[in-house]
Amino acid sequence: xxxxxxxxxxxxxxxxxxxxxxxxxxxxxxxxxxxxxxxxxxxxxxxxxxxxxxxxxxxxxxxxxxxxxxxxxxxxxxxxxxxxxxxxxxxxxxxxxxxxxxxxxxxxxxxxxxxxxxxxxxxxxxxxxxxxxxxxxxxxxxxxxxxxxxxxxxxxxxxxxxxxxxxxxxxxxxxxxxxxxxxxxxxxxxxxxxxxxxxxxxxxxxxxxxxxxxxxxxxxxxxxxxxxxxxxxxxxxxxxxxxxxxxx
Numbered sequence: 001x002x003x004x005x006x007x008x009x010x011x012x013x014x015x016x017x018x019x020x021x022x023x024x025x026x027x028x029x030x031x032x033x034x035x036x037x038x039x040x041x042x043x044x045x046x047x048x049x050x051x052x053x054x055x056x057x058x059x060x061x062x063x064x065x066x067x068x069x070x071x072x073x074x075x076x077x078x079x080x081x082x083x084x085x086x087x088x089x090x091x092x093x094x095x096x097x098x099x100x101x102x103x104x105x106x107x108x109x110x111x112x113x114x115x116x117x118x119x120x121x122x123x124x125x126x127x128x129x130x131x132x133x134x135x136x137x138x139x140x141x142x143x144x145x146x147x148x149x150x151x152x153x154x155x156x157x158x159x160x161x162x163x164x165x166x167x168x169x170x171x172x173x174x175x176x177x178x179x180x181x182x183x184x185x186x187x188x189x190x191x192x193x194x195x196x197x198x199x200x201x202x203x204x205x206x207x208x209x210x211x212x213x214x215x216x217x218x219x220x221x222x223x224x225x226x227x228x229x230x231x232x233x234x235x236x237x238x239x240x241x242x243x244x245x246x247x248x
Contacts, residue, residue, distance in 0.1 A: 007035045016047045062128045075123035083164040086120040087219040088181045090140045108137035118143045125222045140186040153192045182216045
């Protein structure tokens with residue numbers, strides 16, 4: 001630890017980036033950078049808040065114009081899902097220091113206290129939408145029901161009038177309208193969600209479902225990357241900001 005000497009700002013910034021990028025605990029980074037653990041902890045929480053406010057909207061944003069919708073759809077068209085603009089899912093992030101008075105509302109199917117986040121990514125795993133967190137006991141359907149982006153996807157003509165072509169059983173192109181997202185079966189039976197077909201014995205349904213699950217790995221991989229980066233678990237009070245900053 002540096003004694004009687006102020007820690008350089010650049011060293012603090014490098015320490016924060018190392019924590020975000022590697023998920024390393026405060027004590028290990030502080031020791032390597034010759035600074036106090038509490039000094040680093042205090043600066044880290046300040047850094048993630050300021051960094052998120054300054055940069056998150058620049059990198060995390062949904063398609064807002066026709067060319068951006070088309071670009072997102074083109075990525076999925078090459079994977080066999082024209083008209084799709086992203087993959088959606090919810091993930092639970094453990095809340096280690098959840099207050100006891102709110103514990104009951106934060107323990108859900110994961111069996112531990114958590115905050116749930118809904119994320120939409122494109123086929124390159126770039127995050128398009130990152131919702132505010134909800135208590136861990138809240139279901140995916142409930143999160144989607146109040147998500148402004150899902151409401152926009154269902155009502156804004158930029159998405160509802162988006163045109164693309166599918167093929168019928170004879171191989172003829174058929175025009176369709178309405179962009180959609182790939183999801184799992186935990187979401188609503190809405191036209192904006194393309195979900196696997198469960199309990200079907202039709203080989204076409206089985207092939208379709210397997211392909212959809214394969215393409216939907218983009219959002220699962222994104223969660224894996226974020227959780228590795230944020231696995232240090234220090235930022236219980238800023239857990240959403242921490243995960244947001246780990247993007248990219």
